Amino acid sequence: MPTSPATAPSSSAAPAGDTALVVVNLGTPEAPTPAAVRRYLSEFLHDRRVVDLTRWLWCPLLHFAILPLRSPVVARKYASIWMDGGSPLAVHTRDLARALQDALPQVRVVDAMRYGQPALAEVLDMLRREGRRRIVVLPLYPQYSTSTTASVGDVVARFAAAAPDPHALELRMVEDYHLDAGWVAAVADSIREHRRGHGDDGHLLFSFHGLPRRFVERGDPYQRQCEASAAAIAAALGLDDAAWSLSYQSRFGREEWLSPSTEDTLAALAARGVHDVDVVAPGFAVDCIETLEEVAMMLAEGFAERGGRLRYIPCLNARPQHARALAGLVGPLLG
Numbered sequence: 001m002p003t004s005p006a007t008a009p010s011s012s013a014a015p016a017g018d019t020a021l022v023v024v025n026l027g028t029p030e031a032p033t034p035a036a037v038r039r040y041l042s043e044f045l046h047d048r049r050v051v052d053l054t055r056w057l058w059c060p061l062l063h064f065a066i067l068p069l070r071s072p073v074v075a076r077k078y079a080s081i082w083m084d085g086g087s088p089l090a091v092h093t094r095d096l097a098r099a100l101q102d103a104l105p106q107v108r109v110v111d112a113m114r115y116g117q118p119a120l121a122e123v124l125d126m127l128r129r130e131g132r133r134r135i136v137v138l139p140l141y142p143q144y145s146t147s148t149t150a151s152v153g154d155v156v157a158r159f160a161a162a163a164p165d166p167h168a169l170e171l172r173m174v175e176d177y178h179l180d181a182g183w184v185a186a187v188a189d190s191i192r193e194h195r196r197g198h199g200d201d202g203h204l205l206f207s208f209h210g211l212p213r214r215f216v217e218r219g220d221p222y223q224r225q226c227e228a229s230a231a232a233i234a235a236a237l238g239l240d241d242a243a244w245s246l247s248y249q250s251r252f253g254r255e256e257w258l259s260p261s262t263e264d265t266l267a268a269l270a271a272r273g274v275h276d277v278d279v280v281a282p283g284f285a286v287d288c289i290e291t292l293e294e295v296a297m298m299l300a301e302g303f304a305e306r307g308g309r310l311r312y313i314p315c316l317n318a319r320p321q322h323a324r325a326l327a328g329l330v331g332p333l334l335g
C-alpha cells in the first residue's frame with residue numbers, strides 16, 4: 001500500500017514562479033508490514049547522524065538483531081494507527097504541504113521525506129529540473145538536532161554540490177523555529193482549544209522525542225530548545241510552574257537518553273495523586289507512531305491502570321493556524 005507522493009500542489013497547475021518550498025519530515029514506512037518497516041528502519045538507522053557507532057559494531061547488531069526482531073513488532077504498531085491514505089506521518093505531512101500551498105499561492109510547495117518516499121534528494125532534483133532557482137527547505141522539526149535537522153542539511157548540501165548548475169541555485173534552509181511567535185501561539189491555541197472542550201484543570205505535560213544524552217553533551221542544542229519551547233508555550237497559556245512539566249519519550253537502545261522519561265514522569269504524577277494529565281508533543285509537527293501509538297495509546301493505558309486519565313492533545317497537523325505560522329516563518333526566505 002504505497003503512499004502516493006505528494007509532490008503535486010493542491011491546485012491543478014503548479015505556480016509558475018521560480019521559488020519552491022519543500023517541507024521535509026522524517027519519513028515513514030510505505031505499508032504496515034514487516035518488510036516495509038524493515039526497509040524504512042534500515043535506511044533510517046544506517047544514517048550516521050542518527051546512530052554514530054562504528055560500523056563494524058553497529059551493522060551486525062542492526063542486520064542480525066534489531067531489524068529482524070524490531071520490524072514485525074513495529075509493523076503491528078503501525079497497523080494499529082494506519083490511515084486510509086497511509087501512515088499518519090505521511091498523510092498529515094502531505095495535508096500540511098497542501099495547506100501551505102493554499103497559504104502561499106505564488107510559491108510551489110511540495111513535501112518530502114528524509115528517509116523513504118517522496119525522497120528529499122529526488123524532490124530537490126525535480127524542482128531544479130522544473131526551473132525553480134530558489135528552493136527553501138523547511139525541516140518539520142521545531143527544535144534543532146544533529147540527528148534530524150542536520151541530517152536534512154546533509155542531503156541539501158550533497159544535492160547542491162552535485163547540481164550541474166550550482167551557481168544558478170539559491171538554497172535556503174530553516175534551522176529551527178522553537179521560539180517562533182506564530183508557532184508558539186498556534187501550539188498554545190491548540191492546547192487552549194482542547195482544554196476548552198475537556199476542562200482546563202489537568203496537569204500539562206510537554207513530551208518531546210528523546211535523544212541520547214551524549215548528543216547534548218557534545219553540543220546539540222535540542223534539549224535547551226525543547227525547554228525554551230515548553231516554557232514559552234506555558235507562558236503563553238499563563239500557567240504556573242507547578243501546572244506543567246517536561247519529559248522525553250521514544251527511547252531507543254541501551255545508552256542513556258535525556259531524562260526524565262515521559263513514562264517515569266507519568267508514574268511520578270500518579271504517585272503524587274495527579275490524576276488528570278493533558279499530554280502535548282510540540283516537538284512533532286504532525287502526528288505519527290510516536291504520538292498516536294506510544295502516547296495516546298500505550299502511555300494512556302498505563303496511566304489509566306494507575307487510576308489516572310491521560311488526554312492526548314493532537315499535533316498541529318494541517319490546522320490552518322499551523323500553515324499560517326509556517327508561511328509567516330518562511331516568508332522572508334522566499335524573497
Ligand SMILES: C=CC1=C(C)c2cc3[nH]c(cc4nc(cc5[nH]c(cc1n2)c(C)c5CCC(=O)O)C(CCC(=O)O)=C4C)c(C)c3C=C
Pocket residue numbers: 026027028029041050051070074087089141145147148209210211212222250252253283284287288289290
Ligand atoms: C538512535 C535512534 C533515534 C534517534 C537519535 C532519534 C531522534 C529523533 N527522532 C525524531 C522524530 C521521529 N522519530 C520517529 C520514529 C523513530 N525514531 C527512532 C529512533 C531514533 N530517533 C526509531 C527507531 C523510530 C521508528 C519507530 C520505532 O522503531 O520505534 C518518528 C515517527 C516516524 C513515523 O513513521 O511515524 C518521528 C517523527 C526526533 C525529533 C528526534 C531527535 C530529536
Ligand SMILES: [Fe+2]
Pocket residue numbers: 046059062063
Ligand atoms: Fe549495514
Ligand SMILES: [Fe+2]
Pocket residue numbers: 209250
Ligand atoms: Fe526518532
